[in-house]
Amino acid sequence: MNKITLTACPECDLLLNPTQTVVGDKAHCPRCGYLLQRPSKQSIERTFALSIAGLILMFPANLMPLIGIKMLGNAKDGTLWSGVLALFEEHMWGVAVLVFLSSILFPLLNIILSLLISAHLYFNKPNRHLAHWMRWLQHIDEWAMLEVYMLGIIVACVKLSSTSELKFGFGLYAFVALLIVTGMLTSSLDKVLFWRQIGRLKP
Amino acid sequence: MKSKKTALAQGFIRCHDCGCLSKRADKNRLCPLCGGQLHPRLPNSFQRTAALLLSAFCLYIPANTFPIMTVTSLGVGEPHTIIGGIIALVNSGMVPIALLVLVASILVPLLKLLGISLLLLNVHYRWQAHAKKWTVMYRIIAFVGRWSMLDIFMISILVSLVDMGGVAQVIAGPAATAFAAVVVLTMFAAKSFDPRLIWDNQR
Structure with missing residues (x-):
């Protein structure tokens, strides 16, 4: 052919x-x-570096408290997980699953797939799954909504600020850093170049 | 050099995922580069988009009439609809944030529903004028869809943070599920619409 x-x-x-x-x-x-x-510029190298940075930031952003509130002597911290869990406890299954997917699972998958693909391309290693990974990455991309979540945090803070005391946790700084890294990751990943390289590595 | 002919008219099929062209005459239905299914256009694009759009229209009504969350403070519960939440923000003097929520959770879903309906009408009645402008509109609709999740994320944060028994509590309402479904359905509708249908009708 x-x-x-x-x-x-x-x-x-x-x-x-x-x-x-x-x-x-x-x-x-x-x-x-x-x-x-x-x-x-240097799409593969940058994607590789940024996805490692993103993977590291994923841990504090997910595990450490984002914001804490104090209201009439009661204090409470909120993490990405606690939002999902609270919705589960109120039997809002659909919404809880959607929040879990778009704020935790898909951003994580997005970074892991970028890391896998760019590492293989960087070291010139063929892998028969490369094309599958790239396809998944393209489909998942739209559903990872960290930047929308950030806006949600801002609006929630504004709503709470009049009635309670707010405290920003270390997780929030990690979350903002993660947001910047994933934004740079999306713009550095040149899909046309990646597909061309995947085609070249194909056995 | 540019040809005013489409790839399909010249006997090529473009892979949806990796973008490589294959000859239409080839009997294999899989893309030689990435192994994805080959279709000249997204399969049943019109019907799928119309079905998803219709479901989204139906769910848009409960999303706006039922309470999206109930705010209990000192034992007094107060259900809020989406519009009610915006009015509450305006009353407490936070107009910019109120505008943001208005755009993200009322204007964007509504304009998306109307926009996709117009795109479907365009394809069905083979409107000839302004194909480029319609494509730009499609692009905007596909881009802004995810920002409507703002309200859902905000609720998940409020539900997890404001959980202090009788003192103050936020409970998600039935409209949250309906609204989340509207956002997801319209995102899928935009994804299943194939903008090439607009251009196929041009004479």
Whole structure:
């Protein structure tokens, strides 16, 4: 089978000749304006480094208290887990599962998959699961919602600030750092480059 | 060089996951690079999107009429709907946060429901004008969907923090499940809609 060198726009299916983009360029579809590729500097190395940093930050962000409140002499700390558990105890199964998936499991999977893929690409090691991992990563990406959770924390703090005393825990700083790292991770991961490398490593 | 022909018209199928092109004549239904299922367009895109959208419309009503949480303070319980929570924020003088919640939990879901309906009408009646603008609208809808989870995360934080028996307690209400379902269903609806259908109808 001869190799097909053409590409197509994912949103309007226009047949295109692949362009050689350099760092700083943006390749847009000429018909619908879809951002086809935006190469980033040292994409594989950066993704590798950032996913290690993210994995380390995952532990304090998940295990240490994010915010604590004091209300009429009662004190209480909240972690990512306690929000999920409290919803479970109130028999809000669906909401609890959704919060668990989008604030704990999918961000974790996102980082682990990025780490696995970028490590294999960095060390040039073929693996027959690479394409599966990359596919899962693309599907999970949308459902990891740490930045939305952060906004939720802010709104909850504003609501509570009038009636109770708030205390920010170390977990919150780790959470903010994790948020920044995952944001940088998403922007450094050049999907077109990753797929090309996965195709090259394919036995 | 750019061709105004779509990949499908030239006999190519683009893989949804890795973006590589395959010849349509090839009998194998799997992508040679990543092993994903090959479809010229997302399978049953119109029907799936319409079904998900209809379910989301139905659940939008209980999401807004039932209480999303009940705030008990010193033994007096007070159920809040989504709009009630926003009015409470305005009354306590926190207008910017109230605007944020208004946008995230009322305007975004509503505009998403209407936007996806318009996209479906566009495809069904083969509207010719402004295909590029419709694609941009699709892109915005797919991007903003996740931010509606703000209210759900805020509730999970409040429920876990404000849990002090008779003194102060927040209990999630039935609308939380309905609202979470609306967010998830509209996200799936946006994901199952194939924007290439808009371009296929252009003459």
